[in-house]
Amino acid sequence: MNTIGLHAVGLLGPGLDDFETARAILAGTAPLAGDAINIPPVRLLPANERRRTTTTIRLALKVAEEATTDSDRSQLRSVFASSSGDMDIIDRICDALTQPEPVVSPVQFHNSVHNAPAGNWSIATRNPAPATAVSGYNATVAAGLLEAATLQQCEGGEVLLTCYDVPSMETFIRVRPIHHAFAVALRLGPVEGATWRLQMDLKGPATADRCVADELEALRESNPAARALPLLEQLARGTAGHVTLDAPLGRSLSIRIEP
Template identity: 40%
Template sequence: MSLHCRIGGLGILGPGLPGWAASAPILAGATPWQGGELALPPPALLPPTERRRTSQPVRLALAAAGEAVAAEPGGTALETIFASSNGDGAILGSILDALLALDGVAISPTQFHNSVHNAPAGYWHIAIGSVAPSLSLGGHDDSFAAGLLAAATAVATRAKPVLLCAYDMPMPPPLDRVRRTETGFAAALVLRPAAGEGAALTLRYRAAPAAWPAPADALDALAAGNPAARSLPLLRALAAGRTATIRLPLLEDAHLELQVAP
């Protein structure tokens, strides 16, 4: 059974990838990727009081999501799916430290409510004043594939466009030793029903293993260091406007088979 949908607005934020418009020539292969620092803009969509409270993963996710819906008709009414493997490692580490304090546990209440995995989703819906349903997923190395499957399923069953935002930040010590993530990265895509406009995406679940392909260049190699960057083969095909078949691992023994047609 295959799922069919179309790709609408896109957003990206990564090292040397400062937004879709600026990154499209790099993704398409017309301009070489130079790498660089990841710049996380404070989310202008939020009121100043909320903006100050936002952590790096929230800023990362909201930047990519905001870009993807900027040109999308009815973007603020979109159902949303946020996918992240690591959540907010900095807040997690800070709370775990606080639990060991010898002079009594004193967790910051703001940090605690920001520690929920759906914090970026919560801030997104506050920022744009949206009451649409929202889902937040994990997925270890395969969180992008998990998000894409859930988003395509939502489009197929509810016949309405959905915003998918995959994001992950590196873990601070000591979690960085047990969960390696090299750089921050976020990708956001609006998926539309198959009858709409945009590049066509067909998705099939296959109960057979698929190895992640060896990187062809330095940009491809980002995918090994951040689960959200596993969106790169799809994003590069979309930027280049080329047909592609992509196998995204989902668990050790299965994968999603994607077919993209411009």
């Protein structure tokens, strides 16, 4: 794949409030302090829509907003990638269906679909451009990167990639052990004017890179979206480097990073 530009990053996770303030942690010059995560309301949504949002939607849109601060959101194409979608809503709907008189909340049903964050982003930004929702189990980050990069290479312009997952609820925790909320957004585009340049190659089986910091490695293993952390560590270090991520179907995604 040809070289692609990375123009901005959004980040939210335990002890990681945004990409700018998390740079020192990701670069290894400051420790990851605490595991609290604050997911703010979506400022871009109208009040009526804002009240109906879920944790998953707020998580995804927070990092999307951060990564697009200096761009025209009204025309930006987007890819939203999540391994498991809105686990909280799915848990509640499954529980409701087991009751003697099963009643599913219309709002919960509305938000249960996999592309709910993408739809809310389109509403929030008044954006009619195409939005894609993808999933690739533990390789969701690589699946989203490949989708977004291919779209950018084929059609030009900028593409927003947002990867996110929330913790599994009690019903699913044994089969899908996701323990922390995490989200990252990457605004991809032309090489000209980009902060970083990425060269991606889809290859055969290879061992995915681990995080340098033990605390970040524990987070990487706790959430599929956090598989992006080795890439974020390299970006924060500000030097050229190479990262390997797990890709779908047992393959790997090799990424060469240049400032």
